[in-house]
Amino acid sequence: MIAYIQGTLIKKDEDRVLVLANQIGYEVLLPAVVMETLNDKHAGDEVAFHIYYHQTERQPKPTLIGFNLEVEKEFFQRFISVEDIGPLKAVKALDTPVRDIARAIENNDGKALQQLKGIGKRTAQKVIATLAGKMDKFALIRKGEAPPPAPAEDFVRLVLDVLTRQLGHKSTDAQRMVTEALKRNPDITGPEDLFDEIYRGEQFA
Secondary structure, X not given: OOOEEEEEEEEEOOOXXXXXXXXXXXXXXXXXXXXXXXXXXXXXXXXXXEEEEEOOOOOOOOEEEEEOOHHHHHXXXXXXXXXXXXXXXXXXXXXXXHHHHHHHHHOOOHHHHOOOOOOOHHHHHHHHHHHOOOXXXXXXXXXXXXXXXXXXXXXXXXXXXXXXXXXXXXXXXXXXXXXXXXXXOOOOOOHHHHHHHHHHHHHOX
16 A cells, blocks of 8 residues: 655646656645645656555545645544545545644534535534544644654653654744643643643643
């Protein structure tokens, strides 16, 4: 299965690109939020994508869906776990930054979700019912690429690594967010609780 592609951009279309890697041309479908980051890319430039590989019995032809960040791919996988949202529908819906979608889910903002392409009122309700309470990490994503995460020795280090390596925060900002969160709630004992407290603090920053 293909999980990552790095190569030369051959062609850009409205919702997909053709990438040459190891003498093979790969057609990669891109959500609008990913395609926007390629505005300054032209044929011959180097590109790289984290790939969600989609193939089923009903759709035997493989579809490669690309993301700039591994955490965006992780969000996509959770998003398509919602009833009535398949990979192709999700690709069209992601025309808003992932962090904004995640915050809308955490804030139970169905109206904001209905602004996504192909997401009506009923589907927005299903998204909130399925994913609310699980989006804190994604709500902290910053724009721009980031390197993959490194292993952590404890939950504080893990959270710092995710903030800097996956979510794009500067190390000084990440340290500040963690320190302030632990001051507000010194009883935190795990990464999920720490992410929750960081998210609550950043909402009012």
